[in-house]
Amino acid sequence: MLDRRAFTLGATLTAAATLCGGTARAQVVARAGLGKAEILVLSDGGFQLPLSMLARDTPLPQLEAMTGSKGPSETVLNVTCLKRGNETILFDCGAGANFLAGSGKLAASLEAAGIAPDSVSHVVFTHLHPDHLWGALDEFDSPAFPKATWLAARDEVAFWTDAKVYERLPEDRHAFAAGAQRVLKGLQDGLKTFAAGEEVLPGIAAVATPGHTPGHVSFEIKDGSDRLLVLGDAATHPVASFAHPEWRPASDHDADQAVQTRKAVLGRAADEKLRVVGYHLPKGGIGTVERTGQAFRFIPAAA
Structure with missing residues (x-):
């Protein structure tokens, strides 16, 4: 079994990541219609993450002024689930039991939603970072959704x-690669691959949004005339990512590419009046x- 203490988003995260009390409950945090x-x-x-991770080149006082806080930044983990007909489709599947304390609540949230693991028909990944991928395997290293x-x-x-x-990653992210290889x-x-730009399932198209990771994708979901864009980690903070898309989060693999991606995908969402989920x-x-x-500016649907 992998030791979650070995995995970091940089050396500072290991020291500072803590349980985010209000966000760690198993729950359905939002519901929305999408066509039928x-x-x-x-x-x-x-x-929680250190504020410094929001932008690697931005002075801490500026980050504190932007967030209105001198403390760490709270980070939630939202798994999008699409239910249509006989399909139950997850977009990413959480961190599982071996990442940071406070994560790994998806199984309980699925139970709270009345969704059995063997009813999940597809799991579609935006990218393969630990908090999106490692929930794919259960405690016995078997697929957590056996029919998916x-x-x-x-x-x-x-x-x-x-x-x-490993030559293309800093040493403190080598464990990300080891974990990804183990899970895959x-x-x-059961794993199938696709190219960005393809329709991966009927009504679900992969949108190239690289930078956070080399092959990061978002997904545009259509049902009739209704559309929604699953951003993944193309935007990761409700203020910084939107008010300062040029900032360079420490978690982005290619920061310059991520900036261009962020500006483009947020511009498209704004111009096309797309709903998004991050x-x-x-x-x-x-x-x-x-x-x-x-x-x-991000306008949350929930008050």
């Missing part, structure tokens, strides 16, 4: 399984995006 389908946002818990088809971007899988991946191996023949955004993560000059 239903969207549930399920909590995988949460933890698992879908991940081809470029993302190629990056994490490449023999030279555990999924075996993995780390508060109040269930569902909302809309507005332009404010050269930047943006």
Whole structure:
């Protein structure tokens, strides 16, 4: 079994990540209609990160002024669930038992929603970071959703399984690669890959949003004329990511590429009046995006 203490988002996260009391409950944190389908946002818990991780090149006093806090930044983990007909589709599947304290609540949230593990038909990954992937295996290293088809971007899988991946990562993220390789191996023949731009399932198209990871994708879901964009980690903070899309979070693999991606995907959401759901955004993560000059504003659907 992997030791969660070995896994970090940089050395500072290991020291500072703590249980995020209010966000760690198992629960359905939001519901929304999408055409004839239903969207549930399920909590995988949460933890806290140092403010410095919001932007690696921005002075701490500026971050404190922007957030209105001198303390750590609370991070929630939102798993989007699409229920339509006989399908139950998860977008990412949480951190499982071996990441940071406060995470790994998805199984209990599914139970609270009345969703049995063997009723999940598909799990679609935005990317393969621990808090999105490691919940794919249970405590016996078997697939947590035994009847599911698992879908991940081809470029993302190629990056994490490449023999030279460790040369392309700082040492404190080597365990991310080891964990990704272990989980992907555990999924075996159930894993299928796709290219960004493809329709991965009827009405669900993969949108290229690289930078946070090399093969990161978002997903546009359509049901009739209704649409919703699952952002994944293309935007990770409800203020910083929107008001300062040019800031460079410490968790982004290619910060420059992530900045361009963030500006583009938020611009599209604002211009097309798309609803979005973000993995780390508060109040269930569902909302809309507005332009404010050269930047943006996130308007949560939940009051």
